[in-house]
Amino acid sequence: MPNVSVNGIVIDDTFAEAFGMRATAIIITAPNRKWARQAAITMTGFATSVIGCGCEAAIDVELPPSATPDGRPGCRVMIFAMGTDELQKQLLNRVGQCVLTSPGSACFAGLEGSAELKLGSALRYFGDGWQISKKIGGRHFWRVPVMDGEFLCEATTGLTKGAVGGGNFFVMAESSAKALVAAEAAVAAIGLVPGAIVPFPGGIARSGSKIGGKYKGMIASANEAYAPTLRGVVRSELGSDINAVLEIVIDGETNDAVAAAMKAGIKAVIELGPKRGAVRISAGNYGGKLGKFIYSLKDMLP
Amino acid sequence: MKALTFTLVAEPPERLDLSPLTPERLAGIERRDIEKIQIGISKHGSEVGDIFRVAGNDPLDIVFEGGSTRLDRVAEGMRGGSVRVVGNAGAQAGRAMRGGTLTIEGNAGPHAGSGMRGGRLEITGNAGDHLGAPLAGELAGMNGGVLIVRGKAGGFAADRMRRGLIAVLKGSGDNAGSRMIAGTLVVAGxxxxxxxxxxxxxxxxxxxxxxxxxxxxxxxxxxxxVFAAIIDRHLIAEGILKRPLLGIAPQKYGGDNAVLGMGEILFPR
Known part of the structure; x- marks a missing residue:
């Protein structure tokens, strides 16, 4: 099938290729929205890619007081990793250093999964013997004394083995500014999709990579086919009208969540139109041989 | 299947031990044989048929129509199903329950819910002394489950409680929560x-x-x-209370420092 054009934007006849991952989610609450977000943003910092960060994490959705266990504003945070052990390690380090420390915070399970990960049942040792265990309505909480009162933390949270990491699409535009506008529109739309996160800075990656490189030990390196400055030098994927490419990378709790997020993001870019935003949309893959999950762009159109 | 109903014919002539009449122990027993179970504990030796008129056939749904303070050990050790007493119950109602629901639509005597390990016991009237508490010689009292008293409770409610939730809604006697090992006791009123x-x-x-x-x-x-918020919301969600008990920043007292001192008493300021 040839490339199609929707609302003046060229949609490449290609697909995104994604992988199975392990994921968990927690709900962080705080006395107000600002501090719920602060704790969530801090614990999801330096969590853009498993290549160098050990995990990929971001805020999934913000929760109003009516949707949190303690009636305070909150955020649902999702964390993705390649293995259960690494996910457990990242979860405890991040909650221990970034949520436990954040003023007025509390932390709850955000996922019911096939297995459990330790949360409060490990962090409780911060209490040095003064921690209190409470089982309320079938849920187990630990109360750890801290300097502004108590840190309340659910004992465990769920783990899913059915998560998907690496759903993606490329937003390609005539200028950096237009590419950014289009990518921001996509990120805003994906923010409303439950169960999907965009872990890169502000949800956008500008250094989309290929696997390996010419230097020994490089797991990933420049994707020169999409680098506009190398357009005449290498076998480029870019036409003369493209001067900036931004990638939206999506991790989802399920295959469906990733597909829904891609659809929402692509729809937002298409609605923005080629004059203000992108002129072309593509996606990254490895020929379809490595990833278990394939998202064909033509299936993701609004 | 219809609820297995025991209708009290007259005030019993002696104290009765109703512990054989639980869903587990009545499963698969014919009504004729149920009527022959001995429940009297004095020389009268009353049988079920002497005291109750038995109807229905579902042992997972047992109803005692008409109560008496002589009906001791109702639903003792039950593990599932439901038992309902329409009227008063005697001593040790729901003792050592592990699951299911026991509802007493009246008053309960002493040691109600003693040593409970699970399930839900709700008393719409008052409860006697030693609610959920251990019998003499036992090390721990209530060990799990939910025990709700809509009326008053006597002295030593939740004595030596170890796990679970007890809620007394119209006030308790002295020494509530004495010697508690852990768990949660709520007393309103x-x-x-x-x-x-x-x-x-x-x-x-x-x-x-x-x-x-x-x-x-x-x-x-x-x-x-946050714990106060969580428990307030839980009590309302479970239909135990209608409005928050503690608020967001309750006053705390810690103790009892005559022993370990890791307990807490919380109340709204």
Whole structure:
């Protein structure tokens, strides 16, 4: 099938290729929205890619007081990793250093999964013997004394083995500014999709990579086919009208969540139109041989 | 299947031990044989058929129509199903329950819910002394489950409680939560003298400042408490209370420092 054009934007006849991952989610609450977000943003910092960060994490959705266990504003945070052990390690380090420390915070399970990960049942040792265990309505909480009162933390949270990491699409535009506008529109739309996160800075990656490189030990390196400055030098994927490419990378709790997020993001870019935003949309893959999950762009159109 | 119903014909001539009449112990037994189970504990030796008119056939749904303070050990050790007493119950109702629901639509005698390990026991009237508490010689009292008294409870409610939730909604007698090992005791409507006497760990949640406290309790301030929010919401969601008990920053007293001192008494400021 040839490339199609929707609302003046060229949609490449290609697909995104994604992988199975392990994921968990927690709900962080705080006395107000600002501090719920602060704790969530801090614990999801330096969590853009498993290549160098050990995990990929971001805020999934913000929760109003009516949707949190303690009636305070909150955020649902999702964390993705390649293995259960690494996910457990990242979860405890991040909650221990970034949520436990954040003023007025509390932390709850955000996922019911096939297995459990330790949360409060490990962090409780911060209490040095003064921690209190409470089982309320079938849920187990630990109360750890801290300097502004108590840190309340659910004992465990769920783990899913059915998560998907690496759903993606490329937003390609005539200028950096237009590419950014289009990518921001996509990120805003994906923010409303439950169960999907965009872990890169502000949800956008500008250094989309290929696997390996010419230097020994490089797991990933420049994707020169999409680098506009190398357009005449290498076998480029870019036409003369493209001067900036931004990638939206999506991790989802399920295959469906990733597909829904891609659809929402692509729809937002298409609605923005080629004059203000992108002129072309593509996606990254490895020929379809490595990833278990394939998202064909033509299936993701609004 | 219709609820297995025991209708009280007249006031029993002796105290009765109803522990054989639980869903587990009646499963698969013909009505004719049920009527022959001995429940009287004196020389009368009354059988079920002497005291009750039996109807229905579902042992998972047992109803005692008509109550008496002589009906002891109702639903003792039950593990599932439901037992309902329409009227009063005697001593040790729901003792050592492990699951299911027991509802007493009336008053219960002493040691109701004694040593419960699970399930839900609800008493719409008042409960006697030693609610959920151990019998003489036992080390721990209530060990899990939910025990709700919509009326008043007597003295030593939740004595030596170890796990679970007890809620007393119209006030308790003296020494509520004495010797608590852990768990949660809620008392609305006033708690008598010296709640938490010799408690080691656990939480006693009150709707007002206690009348008196053992001098070995210490004041611990009133920081904001997520636990208070969680338990308030849980009590409302479970239909136990209609409005929040503690609020966001309850006053805390810690104790009893005559023993371990890791317990807490919380009440709204």
């Amino acid at each position: 006033g708690s008598g003298e010296m709640p938490g006497y010799l408690m080691r760990r656990g939480s006693i949640l009150l709707d007002r400042a206690p009348k008196s406290l053992s001098p070995s309790f210490v004041e611990c301030g009133a920081p904001e408490s």
